[in-house]
Amino acid sequence: MSQKSQNQRPDEQPEEPKADDVADSSGTRAAEPAPAQDEAADEVAPADAATVPTGTDGPVEGPGTADGAPGDRDPAGRDALDRALTDDMNFRTPDEIRSGDATQYPAHEASAAPEDDRPSAEAPPEPDAARDREPETAASLTADRLLDARDRAPVAGWRRWLYRATLGRVNVGDSDAVRLRRLRENSIKTPLTGGTRYVTVLSRKGGVGKTTATTLLGMALAEVREDRVAALDANPDRGTLSDRSPGQTRYTARQLVQNRYLVDSFAKISQYASRQGSRLHVLASDTDPHVAEAFDDADYRAVTDLMGKFYSIVLTDSGTGMVHSVMQGSLEKSDVVVLVSGASVDEARLASETLSWLEAHGRQDLARNAIVVINQSAGLARGVNVDEIEAHFSSRVDSVVRLPYDAHLAEGSEVSLDRLRPATREAVMELASLVVDELRGTR
Template sequence: MTEDKRPTPGPETQEPETREPETRESGTQESGTQEPGTQGAGAESTATNRKGSSGARAAGSEGHVSESAAADQDAERAEESDAAAPGTAPVDSAPIDVVTVSDAQDRTSADSLSAFTSLSVPLDPSAVPPAPTEPPAGWLASHPQATVGTAAEREPGPSAGGTWGAQEPESPDAPVGAEAPAGHAEQAPVGSERRQRAEGPEPAASLTSDRLVAKTAAPPVGGWRRWLYFATLGYVNVGDSDTVRMQRALEHRIAVRLGERTRYIPVLSRKGGVGKTTVTTLLGMALADLREDRVIAMDANPDRGTLSDRNPGRASHTARQLVRDRFEVTSFAQLSNYTAREGSRLDVLASDADPMVAHAFNDADYRAVTDILGRYYSIVLTDSGTGMVHSVMEGTLEKADAVVLVSGGSVDEARLASETLSWLEAHGREDLVRKAIVVINMAAGDGTRVSVDEIEEHFRTRVQHVVRIPHDRHLAEGSQVDFAKLQPATRKAAVELAALVVDELTED
């Protein structure tokens, strides 16, 4: 390579001739590889060539550099090119605008990076990606997108909404269960489907034992059915007999709630000795044993009553004393001192043993006592005295919600009981007659020639319900009644009587 050096004719400054900068390919071989020893030298030569090219362009643009200075620079640039890449021929090409510094960065310290950052490299406008919303024509073909997602999502082109490269978000008002748009992966439902209900989530009250606990049938009560259940280790359960199921139905009827008001049931009879006190005791024990609330039986006989004698337990106070202390009794604990309870859940309020004192128990006293009992008991049974015209009977019938009429198995006892119904109708208490329950007490036994069936049919023509209590040796003793010692038929009759009474009370 020869350089043309011409002497300067004088002080005048002439514009240097414009000549193309000569460049050499550094570090290239025909095989496309570079020897390890020449890689750093090629990078350095490239940077030097760029520096010389920049100086030449600056001198040509200003027009104030002398011809000798330009010649010296050309000679120096040629010598450096020959030293960097000996044996290579010059190649006429455009200035190199992109510098590869992958290998140079490994050997360049942090202080020398300023040499690369200070270079002014003109950028090609076509190499800069435009805004995503306005892609130029032909840019996508030369610059394919590198996105993450499914194959459908990597395809270039505008979305359904007209925005290039953007995915339209799902509408928050989209209905549950609608098909997802094409190209979107199906998402698993979040939470339970019950949260999508219009009424909202389930309340805590819905977590009941009936819903959460598995049901298991109870073993039979007795008989061969129970033996078969345990013999097969519980695999065979034929259930209870019809008799047991009917008994449970009666018990369920007795346990029904009666509301917030106290109910009063008097036990009436116009003749003594027919078992009025015995029926009151049986009815009270059946109600108290099968109900969850409180039941009390009160002896309101103006004469000497025997209700406390037929019930276990003894109380130190009587109904007459309760009347006297009625303003001091303000709690159930205080009232318990006047009642007796032993061997049964039935509370008993006895009458005075002295006939002269008991005769003073009148209608006002009865109302005062029942007002106190009505605060703490749900059902109040009244063992009324013999007859219908004594002083206590007026208040008894006025407060009565239902009546139990007791009759014996003889002719005169049945006739007097039927006349009692006629007396109630004559005094304007047809409501009590419609709800009356007649009890035929067979305490004397069935040894007579009286047809008890005919007596029962007579009363069914006047009232809806008639109950027959069979003869029981335990009741015939005239002592304290133990409900567990009664015959099964007697207990069944008592439970049936209690169920009928509750049925009448629930109809109010």
């Protein structure tokens, strides 16, 4: 319909066309205007026909038209036009239909992937799992990790006998116990970063094996690790740590305090410690009965500050009880607490009260991460259920170790790891591995 017909009101009669308006360049007259009923049909044409995208200013010409007349006047042409428009819309996106863009894209390509799943140029790259891992040390490159078990001869037992009897042709490898032992040793060897670590071994009752546990733990760490490990007897009274460790002691912790300003090298501080027969350096307490002044908190802090310059791990064999002056300094410096309990009713109850004491005095971290040692080295009283003792402490801490009875430890003399029963040695190595694991997690 022309612009003029659109602006004409329905009650007005159409004007007669002038000759100048309908004449073409050849002088012939144009076709007579369509009857009134045709114009009325144009007036009520469907709204979608007026909104068909064309990309041009004029109407779309489709099949079934003649002499440039709109195709919607011809039913056959209108059907063909509708099919063409329908096909065109199926190959266009909604934005292209509204904008009249002639570029056609298949509809299934536009909706193949949801908007959120489409790749974006600004999306961060996927993290590399190898880069996110903590860097490993040289100690992690163990033979158990890199070598095939069949390439190594078994350590002992019938597996080793079979290996030798067949001239190495049959190798069933080591047992699970041997592999577990190697894993524990590798865990103990793990280097520690962040300065000297302090481990406090304590108990509220004497005679439960606190000094024995300190000696065994120190020897196990010193035997396996490559750095320096020391044990300090911080008992305010007469301690027995030097009696359980091999070697002769010429100096004490008090003498080291007096001469601390003269000690400026490892060679000098090692003169104050005994280490004969073991790599563990032991700093003894006073043995002179005439000494009236006890080893106090100030002495402990001075000694440990000096030892922290030359040792990687310092064990403290604290005195009995929790209220003496040395205990305050040792707990402030402690990274891990090893709580020793005997295998009797009163000893187990006092050890559990020690955890409660730590919690009540603001050291919930030490109580939560404490390692409890149930010492059976002095023997097991008749009728005591050690399983129930272990279950009780397992409800309060994460790690509980049983130290079984051993005739060598029951002697009360110098301790040697080589003389321990296999089960006792395994328990000691497990304790050392747990301590190192806790030290790795403290900083």
